[in-house]
Amino acid sequence: DTAVSQTPKYLVTQMGNxxxxxxxxxxxxDTMYWYKQDSKKFLKIMFSYNNKELxxxxxxxxxxxxxxxxxxxxxxxxxxxxxGDSAVYFCASSRGxxxxxxxxxxxxxxx
Amino acid sequence: xxxxxxxxxxxIVQKGGISIINCAYENTAFDxxxxxxxxxxxxxxLLIAIRPDVSEKKEGRFTISFNKSAKQFSLHIMxxxxxxxxxxxxxxxxxxxxxxxFGAGTTVTVRA
Numbered sequence: 001d002t003a004v005s006q007t008p009k010y011l012v013t014q015m016g017n018x019x020x021x022x023x024x025x026x027x028x029x030d031t032m033y034w035y036k037q038d039s040k041k042f043l044k045i046m047f048s049y050n051n052k053e054l055x056x057x058x059x060x061x062x063x064x065x066x067x068x069x070x071x072x073x074x075x076x077x078x079x080x081x082x083x084g085d086s087a088v089y090f091c092a093s094s095r096g097x098x099x100x101x102x103x104x105x106x107x108x109x110x111x
Numbered sequence: 112x113x114x115x116x117x118x119x120x121x122x123i124v125q126k127g128g129i130s131i132i133n134c135a136y137e138n139t140a141f142d143x144x145x146x147x148x149x150x151x152x153x154x155x156x157l158l159i160a161i162r163p164d165v166s167e168k169k170e171g172r173f174t175i176s177f178n179k180s181a182k183q184f185s186l187h188i189m190x191x192x193x194x195x196x197x198x199x200x201x202x203x204x205x206x207x208x209x210x211x212x213f214g215a216g217t218t219v220t221v222r223a
Contacts, residue, residue: 004154031209041198043155043213056210090154097209099145102154 003027004103006091012109013081021076021106023091031055032074033092033100034066043090049074050096081110114138115203117214125222130188132217134201137182141203145211146175146186149198158199159186191221 004025013019025032033056034046048056049068063079074091091103117134124130134144145160161168161175161184168175172195174187188195201214 033209041149041216041218043200043216045210048209050209092154094209097204097207099157099160100211102147102156104154105152 004091004093004101006089006103006106008106009104010107010109012111014111015081015083017081018077018079019081019108020078021089021091021108023074023076023103025072025091025093025101025103027093027095027101029093029095029101030071031094031096032068032071033094034074034076035090035092035102036060037088037090037105039087047074047076078108081108083110086110113215114141114212115201115214117201117217119217120215121218121220123220123222124191126191126193128191128221130186130191130195130219130221132186132199132201132219133183134185134203134214135181135183136203136212138203138205138212139182140205140208141212142206143204143208144175144177144184145202146173147200147202147213149200149216155200188219191219193221193223195219196221 031050033048047066052068065077068074088105092100094100146158147155148158149155172189177184198216202211
């Protein structure tokens with residue numbers, strides 16, 4: 001039944017490590033997004049893919065690399081993790097540029 | 112630079128009262144204005160959305176008022192209930208634009 005799912009839900013890691021977050025949607029949508037929500041709850045878009053093509057690439061460090069193996073999946077790989085990367089990362093999906101449906105989030109803590 | 116300014120940062124309302132959250136924008140290309148509701152530990156969920164061709168949209172106890180000339184829109188929660196306690200985000204996007212610009216969020220607490 002889950003529309004947009006993310007794994008893992010929690011991720012605790014040390015500085016300098018590389019980690020990945022996975023996202024899957026079963027809504028048949030063609031567009032997927034990654035958002036970052038900081039400690040003040042501010043939501044900011046990072047990336048978006050439409051039909052597996054990158055259409056939004058905000059100013060984020062190039063340590064962050066999204067990958068879309070197919071329309072239903074969008075993964076986020078983060079290299080050389082830093083303390084400032086600690087946040088909640090949300091995946092979302094939509095049909096075209098219509099309503100966006102968010103996943104439950106992945107809380108990343110870098111120590 | 113935040114493209115959508117949201118206020119207040121937080122508000123407390125008694126059960127049965129009205130919660131009002133305001134948002135303002137500068138980009139006249141924006142033509143889609145959704146509101147999202149987020150409970151602790153959950154992802155944002157679309158609550159209600161409006162386009163500039165109407166000045167008001169109501170869904171149950173939730174109403175969006177839109178003032179195109181003032182470039183402002185607001186969310187009214189009527190008969191607020193404890194279950195409405197959450198963080199509310201306004202957002203905006205341009206025509207055919209995939210990018211949502213979010214406000215900073217308003218934490219609403221409804222006291223029983």
